[in-house]
Amino acid sequence: MLGDLISGLEKEEHKILRETVARFAKDRIAPIAARIDEEDYFPEDIFKEMGELGFTGIMIPEEYGGFGIDPLAAVIVLEEIAKQSASVALSLMVTSVLFGHNVAYWGNDELKKKYLPGIASGKLIGAYALTEPDAGSDSVSIKTRAERKGDYFIVNGQKMFITNAPVADVFYVFVYTDPTKKKEGMSVLLIEKEMEGVTVAKKLDKMGMRGSPTGLIFFEDVKVPVTNIIGTEGMGYPQMLKSLEIERMVISAISTGVSLAALDWMVRYSNERKQFGKPIGQFEMIMKKIADAGAMLDAVRTYLYMYAATYNEEKDNRFESASVKFLASETAVKITLDAIQVLGGYGYTKEYPVERYMRDAKLLDIGSGTSEIMRFVAAKSLLKAGRVI
Numbered sequence: 001m002l003g004d005l006i007s008g009l010e011k012e013e014h015k016i017l018r019e020t021v022a023r024f025a026k027d028r029i030a031p032i033a034a035r036i037d038e039e040d041y042f043p044e045d046i047f048k049e050m051g052e053l054g055f056t057g058i059m060i061p062e063e064y065g066g067f068g069i070d071p072l073a074a075v076i077v078l079e080e081i082a083k084q085s086a087s088v089a090l091s092l093m094v095t096s097v098l099f100g101h102n103v104a105y106w107g108n109d110e111l112k113k114k115y116l117p118g119i120a121s122g123k124l125i126g127a128y129a130l131t132e133p134d135a136g137s138d139s140v141s142i143k144t145r146a147e148r149k150g151d152y153f154i155v156n157g158q159k160m161f162i163t164n165a166p167v168a169d170v171f172y173v174f175v176y177t178d179p180t181k182k183k184e185g186m187s188v189l190l191i192e193k194e195m196e197g198v199t200v201a202k203k204l205d206k207m208g209m210r211g212s213p214t215g216l217i218f219f220e221d222v223k224v225p226v227t228n229i230i231g232t233e234g235m236g237y238p239q240m241l242k243s244l245e246i247e248r249m250v251i252s253a254i255s256t257g258v259s260l261a262a263l264d265w266m267v268r269y270s271n272e273r274k275q276f277g278k279p280i281g282q283f284e285m286i287m288k289k290i291a292d293a294g295a296m297l298d299a300v301r302t303y304l305y306m307y308a309a310t311y312n313e314e315k316d317n318r319f320e321s322a323s324v325k326f327l328a329s330e331t332a333v334k335i336t337l338d339a340i341q342v343l344g345g346y347g348y349t350k351e352y353p354v355e356r357y358m359r360d361a362k363l364l365d366i367g368s369g370t371s372e373i374m375r376f377v378a379a380k381s382l383l384k385a386g387r388v389i
């Protein structure tokens with residue numbers, strides 16, 4: 001049956017974790033998921049509770065109050081949360097993995113001690129700021145500049161489409177410390193919201209992922225202590241590549257979570273809804289949609305879980321991350337659209353959550369690298385290898 005293949009990859013502690021997260025998500029998130037979407041509000045109380053339960057500490061070492069580094073655990077947590085609300089899962093992924101895990105992986109002890117316990121306990125919210133108004137897919141063309149002046153960097157520039165920006169306390173910011181060196185001149189600084197010269201401009205009004213606030217950040221002569229650098233000067237580019245590897249893996253769990261929720265509605269509705277005297281699930285064209293959804297989802301989920309369970313950070317995983325990301329997100333878009341079709345006119349209304357799933361799913365093949373770019377990365381990896389057998 002659906003999902004049986006992956007259960008063999010989960011250890012006992014993963015199964016317990018899944019049960020705990022699923023219970024929390026059903027009890028605390030499901031009842032307000034539609035309202036989060038409708039009113040586009042960030043559920044601060046839910047983040048506090050997730051902090052108390054340790055969910056914001058996925059991919060943060062235990063010594064800093066986290067769960068430890070276990071990509072499979074992160075996939076399980078994000079998938080279970082996304083079944084109820086993809087937007088809560090997206091904001092959770094950004095603070096815990098894109099901020100938390102990156103600081104844990106690349107930061108020095110001082111920065112880890114300063115920020116990670118707050119992130120792991122949900123008391124601090126983090127954001128990851130790479131994209132700029134003129135630099136999306138082409139991320140090396142960012143213009144944000146950090147100029148060294150004694151013990152400080154003076155930062156000027158702006159960031160666009162930053163998840164959590166309107167609610168975050170601290171940002172993981174990609175800058176150029178030496179633009180003449182191109183990629184080798186890219187660095188990462190931790191910049192706090194309260195530092196003088198930082199302005200979070202506005203919350204964007206989006207079609208989906210509502211409740212996961214997305215914003216612009218302006219940096220105007222911001223004085224950032226040199227001790228806030230992640231790693232060393234010029235290490236930004238390799239950090240970006242490695243962090244995108246993890247990001248593309250874990251965001252795929254949001255895709256599988258949304259897909260599971262949509263398929264669940266397709267199956268339940270098809271058994272109940274009768275037309276022409278019988279359940280619509282007995283019509284072949286509806287059955288095809290259900291069969292395709294189940295097969296695609298099981299295949300992509302098995303790929304994702306195998307990848308997460310065997311993830312080896314020492315390896316170049318660009319092909320796996322890019323390919324699982326476009327497969328999972330496009331599967332989510334397809335299944336959520338088909339779910340609307342199966343529910344007919346009801347699927348098009350807000351009486352059922354499938355239209356929300358579709359609006360949320362569409363972000364998943366854009367954010368963290370578009371499907372076009374994912375295919376480019378995947379193909380480039382294979383071409384570079386030269387042969388596959």
Ligand SMILES: Cc1cc2nc3c(=O)[nH]c(=O)nc-3n(C[C@H](O)[C@H](O)[C@H](O)COP(=O)(O)OP(=O)(O)OC[C@H]3O[C@@H](n4cnc5c(N)ncnc54)[C@H](O)[C@@H]3O)c2cc1C
Binds near residue numbers: 164369
């Ligand atoms: C809700 C939301 C949340 C986000 N959160 C964050 C965040 O937290 N942090 C962050 O840094 N960024 C974030 N982003 C930014 C996101 O990663 C970018 O939107 C994405 O990488 C695409 O960049 P772009 O929007 O500038 O599109 P563009 O790069 O301008 O692309 C436009 C179109 O051209 C295509 N295209 C571009 N280059 C090529 C090429 N070489 N070959 C073929 N096609 C190409 C693209 O695939 C796309 O279809 C977020 C975006 C959204 C919408």
